[in-house]
Amino acid sequence: MSDLSFASLIENKPVRIEKNGESICVTRVGEEVFAIGDTCSHSDASLSEGDVSDHKIECWLHGAEFDLRTGVALTLPAVTPVKTYEVAIDGDSVTVNI
Numbered sequence: 854m855s856d857l858s859f860a861s862l863i864e865n866k867p868v869r870i871e872k873n874g875e876s877i878c879v880t881r882v883g884e885e886v887f888a889i890g891d892t893c894s895h896s897d898a899s900l901s902e903g904d905v906s907d908h909k910i911e912c913w914l915h916g917a918e919f920d921l922r923t924g925v926a927l928t929l930p931a932v933t934p935v936k937t938y939e940v941a942i943d944g945d946s947v948t949v950n951i
């Protein structure tokens with residue numbers, strides 16, 4: 854069963870989903886969809902409430918940026934990557950694989 858409908862995803866507007874007890878931030882960029890752990894690796898903030906530009910998401914709390922493709926922390930104060938998840942797109946069905 855899919856987690857989201859592709860048509861429901863607005864470009865660069867992340868959404869948070871819960872799956873298997875994990876909080877996941879799902880973001881559409883163009884025709885691609887990226888999924889990363891929703892909790893910032895710096896402290897307890899939800900990345901899906903952050904701003905997205907150029908394949909980066911900025912934590913709203915202290916401004917650390919993460920690469921949506923790799924989960925790598927690009928700017929301080931975060932230094933630890935967040936988890937990434939594989940995303941399968943089949944027509945309008947978007948599934949995050951855990």
Ligand code: FES
Pocket residue numbers: 893894895896897898912913914915916917929930931
């Ligand atoms: S909680 Fe995200 S940068 Fe501090």
